[in-house]
Amino acid sequence: MYRIYDCLATQHDIVLVLIAIAIGLGGIHTAFNLYARACMGRLQQRLAWLFLTGVVTGGGIWATHFIAMLAYDPIVPVGYEPALTATSLIIAIASTMLGFAIASMTGPHLLPSRLVGGLVVGLGISAMHFTGMEAMRVPGIISWHMDIVVAAILMGAIFGMVSLWLAGQARTSRQKLLGKANLTVAVAAMHFSAMGALIITPDPTVPVPAQLISQHYLAIGVAIVAALLIAIGFVTALVDRQMRDHVSNRMRILGDSAIEALVLTQNGRIVDTNESFLRLTDSKPHEVIDQDFLTRWLPDTPPAFQTGNLNYIETALRLGEQKELPVEVIRREIPADDIADDTVIYGLRDLRERYAAEKHIRFLAEHDSLTQLLNRTTFNDRLAEALIEADETGVPVTVMCVDFDHFKELNDSFGHIAGDHALRELGTRLGRLVTDEVTIARVGGDEFVVLLHHQNRSGASSIMTHTREVAQQILDCIALPIFINQENRAKLSASIGVANYPADGADAESILFHADLAMYRVKQSGGNDVVFYSSEMDEEYRFKRQLASNLRLALENGQLELHYQPQCHVDDQEIRSFEALLRWNDPELGQVSPGRFIPIAEETGLIIPLGEWVLRTACFEAASWKNPLGIGVNLSAVQLQKHELPDVVASILQESGLDPNRLELEVTETALIHNPARSMKILSDIKKLGVRIAMDDFGTGYSSLATLQNFPVDRIKIDQSFVNKLVGNAQAGAIVRAVINLSRDLALDVIAEGVETDEQETFLTDHDCRAVQGYKYGYPRPITDYRHIVHPQDDNADAAESPKTGANRHRGIETV
Structure with missing residues (x-):
């Protein structure tokens, strides 16, 4: 050294x-x-x-x-x-x-x-x-x-x-x-x-x-x-270098202008990147240059992509030990030229926004927009999967149909905005009950369905107990008051029908149908309860279906008829008008009570053509009478909600030629309360035609002085439930007296229904009720039985031949 x-x-x-x-x-x-x-x-x-x-x-x-x-x-x-x-x-x-x-x-x-x-x-x-x-x-x-x-x-x-x-x-x-x-x-x-x-x-x-x-x-x-x-x-x-720098600068400007991250590699190692890639990886240029791109940032790429046989993938960009973000990667190869080696350009696009948008779209497709619960389509898919699982495991699956009681009244009273608010609130509450065992969906309006798994449970008793517990939780969360505004809180209840697979049905459609049948049974019983499906409900449903089908055929084939019940004046015992009552004698079922087929007609929508047929038939019949007596026709609540009803009445009056003053349309208080504003408008338009309006069954529904004040009523009909109790029931007598006095004070006519005895007649006469209707004065019969009343001239001709019979028939009372 x-x-x-x-x-x-x-x-x-x-x-x-x-x-x-x-x-x-x-x-x-x-x-x-x-x-x-x-x-x-x-x-x-x-x-x-x-x-x-x-x-x-x-x-x-x-x-x-x-x-x-x-x-x-x-x-x-x-x-x-x-x-x-x-x-x-x-x-x-x-x-x-x-x-x-x-x-x-x-x-x-x-x-x-x-x-x-x-x-x-x-x-x-x-x-x-x-x-x-x-x-x-x-x-x-x-x-x-x-x-x-x-x-x-x-x-x-x-x-x-x-x-x-x-x-x-x-x-x-x-x-x-x-x-x-x-x-x-x-x-x-x-x-x-x-x-x-x-x-x-x-x-x-x-x-x-x-x-x-x-x-x-x-x-x-x-x-x-x-x-x-x-x-x-x-x-x-x-x-x-100057030439390459010139090209490089042009390419860098172009690359940095791109939204996508761009990476240039030669022999697998990074030779250049744009700013988007550096921002995406939060890196500096010296930290990425000469790094093995795929190994460092895209370790999960398939071999086909690495070799160039595949040019597009969606994968994860690794930013750290525990941090990744989804990207789509496009691979493009540039052959070697005078300036550069074989170069591979990778274009990367951040997929977080796209995945979030797809997730949101998927959520919207699977969930109800108002309540954020599952929608009908998604629930049906979940139910189909649950039934397959039940077949494999042998553990039953339960379906509940949930419908809110009197929800329409909430909409009618406070408006649809308040109704939507209530649904959102109830959806949030029901959403808290969702677990791995409980799936809840909104399938329309105020209708919800629940899919209940019975994990780690066996035996009918355990499953029923579990079902009742979940159903009670649903009833409890619905029963909590809902804020409507500063002055009002709404309190709802629900009707829940329950069906079990496979005991109550062999497929999803039958299970949902049977749970729905059970829910309607709760509705008919007043609501706010839970009912399990039974085979008797199916038999009743089939009977109703048959009844509805036969009723439709009866309407098409002219198998319906009208009977007429007299409405008399007590003082002279003369018949002043008739009430038209629908009767149906079915070839298979025999005589069917209106109490059976009218509700079914309302449920199925047949009440609209049925009601129009009754009105048209009664008006044409009354127009043919030589004696210009009045004719009363009942309107259902469904008819009263149709905006075109005044036009229908006007058209029938014009076609039949009946004087509008002879027609009296009878409506119930319950029908009026469904949508008071609409009912008011429709009845007012009908009233302008000259038609009389009578309030039927007064005192049995939502009786209110405001009803009499607001609606264009001409006559009050005292319900027969009060008339039947006049003798021996002080409360019934007090109610009848009050109604009669109220009618007199409001300058309204009053008529009592269901009068059958002399004692009832005497009570009414003593309290100044002169118009009566009931079996005492005549049963509902075909109009031919009252020919001597509606065609008195023909009756006089008959009287000339037989004066005694003619005298009796003219009064129209003793012959009933």
Whole structure:
């Protein structure tokens, strides 16, 4: 070590040493810029750039060697043999070209190729050095300290390997700096160590050839060669860099303008990215360059995508150990050109917003928009899955149909906005009951369905207990008051029908249907209860279906008829009007009571054509009477909600020719209360036609003085339930007296229904109720039985033949 130091300190001109090192650095600096360019592009371009890299690197190292030799003072005259001097330059160029070529090779064995390439460059430096030393001629004997020679060769080789290993493909400034520094150390360490091993023993007897290159001319030649090579390499690299920077800047502007993240890779490693990718990964450029893109950020990509057989995937972008985000990735390959290697561009798009939108759309498709519970379609899918599971496990499944009691009254009283608010509130409450065992959906209006699993339960008793517990929870949460406004709270109840699979049905449709039947049974019983399905309900339903079907046929085939019940004046016992009552004698079922088929007609919608038929038939019949008696026709609550009812009445009156004053339409208080505003408008329009309005069954429904005040009523009908109790029931008598007095005070007519006895008649007469109707005065009969009343002239002709019979029939009472 001391010998090397002594040689450098005492036998070298430090200024020339520094100049040699500077020239070496210039050459090596240019060489690595050329090497970086040689690592990309097509094969032909890479070979050209590798050749230029070898020329510049080899020439720079060769120039460094010989300038350093000029700095060396061997004490004796020195000359250089031309052929060997030129050979040393060729060795320097060839070895560095080969070494850089090996290091630039791509493939799975990058590290070995770079180490081998560095080794070739390091050994080439030694080969060049000792060939150049072999060209030196002095009058003396040259010998070597072989241990130092071996050490010098090893240092050159080691630092050469480290240089190209750390430089990689010289993509970044850091890689280039490490490569330049270590290669410079390799050249300097090898040269000056080897010079320390040189021993020159002067011997004048040693002949020196005449054809030698003097140190003066060598200095000029080396300077020229070094300057030319470095200049050529520098200018070429500079022009190429400017051209690539221009293209790169244009591509970067284009890339940074893209919303999608873009990543450019060569040999799997990142060479460039746009700003979108850096923002997406929260990274800096130096943190991503030269990273293995797929391994680092997309480790879950399938092999087909990695090899290029698949160009699109949706996967997860790994941002950290526990953090990922969904992305879609598009892969595009760009073949090598004069500027770049084979390049793969990856376009990445953040899918979080799309997934969120798809999730929201899926939620909207599966859930009810008002209550946020499941909708009908999704519930049916869940039910189908549950039935399959029940078949596999043998554990029954329960379905409940839930319907709110009197919800229509809430809508009518406070408006549909309040109704929607109530549904939202109830949906929130029911949603809190949803578990793995309980599924709740809104299937329309105020109708809800519940799917109940009985996990880890067996036995009918345990299942029934569980069902009742859940049903009671539903009733309890519905029963809590609902805020409507500052002055009002609504309190609802619910009717719940229950059916079990497979006991109560073989498929989803039958289970839902049977649960619905059970729910309607609760409705009929007053609501706010739970009823389990039984086979008797199915039989009743089938009977109702048959009844509805037969009723439709009866309407189409003219099997219906009207009976007429007299309405009399007590003072003269004369019939003043008739009430038209619908009768149906079915060929299969026989005489069917209106109490049975009218509710079914209202449920099925048949009441509209049925009611119109009754009105039309009664009006045409009354118009044909020679005695212009009044005719009363009942309107159902369903008819009273139809806006076109006044037009229908007007049309029938015009077609039949009946005087509107003879027609009296009877409505119930219950029908009026469903939608008071609409009922008021419709009755007012009918009243304008000249038709009379009677309030039927007064006192049995929502009796209110406001009803009498607000609605255009002409007559009150006292319900027969009060008349039947007149004798012996003080309360009934008080109610009847109050109604009669109220009617008189309001200037309304009053008529009592259901009068059957003399005592009832006497009570009514004593309290100034003159109009009566009931079995005492006549049963509902076909109008032919009252021909003598409605056609009195024909009756007079008959009386001329039989005066006694005619007198009795004229009164129309005793003959009933």
